[in-house]
Amino acid sequence: MTKDRKSEERGVSRRQLLKTGAGLIGAGLTMGERPAFGLEPPMSAPAGAESPNETMIGVKFEPRDVVRVGIIGVGGRGTEMLGNFLALEHVQVNAICDVVRDKAIHAQGLAEKAERKKPEIYTAGDHDFENLCKRDDLDFIYVATPWDWHAPMALASMNAGKHVGVEVPAVNTLEECWQLVDTSEKTRRHCMIMENCCYGEHELLVLNMIRAGLFGDLLHGEAAYLHDLREEIFGDKGEGLWRRAPHTTRNGNLYPTHGLGPVSNYMGINRGDRFDYMVSMSSPPKGFEAYRTSKIPKDSPKWKEKYICGDMNTSLIKTANGLTIMLQHDVSNPRPYSRINAISGVKGIFRDYPARIYFDGQPGDEAYTGIETYKEKYTHKLWKEEGETAKGRGHGGMDFIMFYRLVQCLRQGLEPDMDVYDAASWSSPAALSEKSVAQGSIPVKFPDFTRGKWKQRSGAAI
Ligand SMILES: NC(=O)c1ccc[n+]([C@@H]2O[C@H](COP(=O)([O-])OP(=O)(O)OC[C@H]3O[C@@H](n4cnc5c(N)ncnc54)[C@H](O)[C@@H]3O)[C@@H](O)[C@H]2O)c1
Numbered sequence: 001m002t003k004d005r006k007s008e009e010r011g012v013s014r015r016q017l018l019k020t021g022a023g024l025i026g027a028g029l030t031m032g033e034r035p036a037f038g039l040e041p042p043m044s045a046p047a048g049a050e051s052p053n054e055t056m057i058g059v060k061f062e063p064r065d066v067v068r069v070g071i072i073g074v075g076g077r078g079t080e081m082l083g084n085f086l087a088l089e090h091v092q093v094n095a096i097c098d099v100v101r102d103k104a105i106h107a108q109g110l111a112e113k114a115e116r117k118k119p120e121i122y123t124a125g126d127h128d129f130e131n132l133c134k135r136d137d138l139d140f141i142y143v144a145t146p147w148d149w150h151a152p153m154a155l156a157s158m159n160a161g162k163h164v165g166v167e168v169p170a171v172n173t174l175e176e177c178w179q180l181v182d183t184s185e186k187t188r189r190h191c192m193i194m195e196n197c198c199y200g201e202h203e204l205l206v207l208n209m210i211r212a213g214l215f216g217d218l219l220h221g222e223a224a225y226l227h228d229l230r231e232e233i234f235g236d237k238g239e240g241l242w243r244r245a246p247h248t249t250r251n252g253n254l255y256p257t258h259g260l261g262p263v264s265n266y267m268g269i270n271r272g273d274r275f276d277y278m279v280s281m282s283s284p285p286k287g288f289e290a291y292r293t294s295k296i297p298k299d300s301p302k303w304k305e306k307y308i309c310g311d312m313n314t315s316l317i318k319t320a321n322g323l324t325i326m327l328q329h330d331v332s333n334p335r336p337y338s339r340i341n342a343i344s345g346v347k348g349i350f351r352d353y354p355a356r357i358y359f360d361g362q363p364g365d366e367a368y369t370g371i372e373t374y375k376e377k378y379t380h381k382l383w384k385e386e387g388e389t390a391k392g393r394g395h396g397g398m399d400f401i402m403f404y405r406l407v408q409c410l411r412q413g414l415e416p417d418m419d420v421y422d423a424a425s426w427s428s429p430a431a432l433s434e435k436s437v438a439q440g441s442i443p444v445k446f447p448d449f450t451r452g453k454w455k456q457r458s459g460a461a462i
Pocket of ligand 1: 072074075077078097098099100129143145146147149167168169194195196237239241
């Protein structure tokens with residue numbers, strides 16, 4: 001089946017809608033009124049629609065004593081995460097791949113320094129990762145490469161019978177989202193999105209408080225990636241080698257999952273609720289231009305680039321249960337770091353950066369209080385167990401907690417906390433925001449990657 005036909009079969013075709021007018025009538029509109037969901041056809045498969053495969057919801061890892069790991073990409077992120085794997089017991093890193101041989105050798109050396117078995121390295125070009133995937137001594141492959149490589153590497157891992165964890169965002173396009181879902185279901189291998197922010201101390205504390213009912217019925221969340229990355233993105237190494245390029249070809253939210261993953265867990269997205277539709281708009285692109293003017297010599301090839309991605313992209317997401325989420329992205333301007341990380345319900349509100357809370361009836365004239373008093377009762381068990389070890393490590397400890405939990409799930413034969421449906425739906429606002437922005441901020445429908453199964457599943461596993 002061709003790609004086009006496959007995506008058309010998944011939704012109502014645009015031609016069909018225009019021919020019959022059924023789309024308008026179904027939305028309660030007459031001809032001439034603005035359609036409820038803009039020009040794009042809904043791409044979701046209707047509940048109960050033909051699906052060639054069984055769902056991955058409820059599928060547990062097969063238990064094992066030692067988790068055998070392969071890593072693709074040992075740049076900045078992959079090397080740091082190798083450190084977390086090496087810090088954990090019952091983990092054996094057997095293979096490492098990077099197109100830059102020196103980086104692979106450096107990573108190999110880190111394993112030896114940690115007195116672990118020397119991993120074999122794969123450095124023979126862009127597709128040598130396929131040979132790593134074929135090894136028969138790997139249970140889990142971790143992918144930390146530039147975004148365009150995530151999909152082919154995840155697919156190759158699953159097709160070779162390995163579970164895979166992909167860095168964020170898992171993929172760039174809706175077609176790739178469906179490829180992950182279809183391949184995970186077909187191969188019965190998990191495809192996780194390695195969204196470390198879901199394991200932050202505040203995020204897990206708030207998740208526990210939501211579960212205990214402290215916020216009452218939830219209404220609205222706010223999520224973002226607001227991070228001044230200008231120096232890194234204009235550098236001559238690491239992300240400076242590839243992360244400006246998408247700003248020259250795309251206009252939308254390029255990096256949606258750091259804020260959205262935790263808010264999705266608060267709201268039970270894909271677990272009793274799901275993203276329904278979104279609208280998006282972008283500010284003008286000015287930050288990179290201004291930075292280049294002040295910092296980059298005029299003879300640099302970077303002056304040939306034209307940046308088209310609006311600096312501040314703002315989206316609004318509506319969920320099937322009617323909740324709302326405000327989602328933002330800006331990496332091009334001076335500002336203090338924030339993922340916003342806010343959630344409100346009928347009984348109170350939490351906002352991060354800095355962390356503060358307000359509950360109905362709280363003394364103090366409608367002023368926020370800190371979160372310290374809630375920590376004793378609501379600190380998440382993962383932070384109780386491993387918080388001390390985690391705190392000295394990267395990103396306030398959440399990276400270590402994520403890998404600790406991953407290994408726990410793999411060893412004990414549990415369901416992963418974040419599965420292929422989360423990978424697809426949390427990453428999809430990238431493509432959907434581009435569509436909405438390109439068409440004057442029209443509403444665009446989210447595909448239902450779970451094919452209706454979100455209704456039967458309850459809260460986040462973490
Ligand atoms: N979760 C987080 O907090 C976090 C933080 C930083 C980066 N990331 C994500 O991690 C990923 C990697 O980012 P980074 O900062 O490490 O970038 P990087 O450029 O430092 O590292 C990428 C590595 O991939 C290698 N590579 C490129 N193509 C390859 C191929 N075909 N085969 C094998 N290796 C290949 C490069 O040589 C490089 O070493 C990105 O998806 C990024 O968004 C996540």
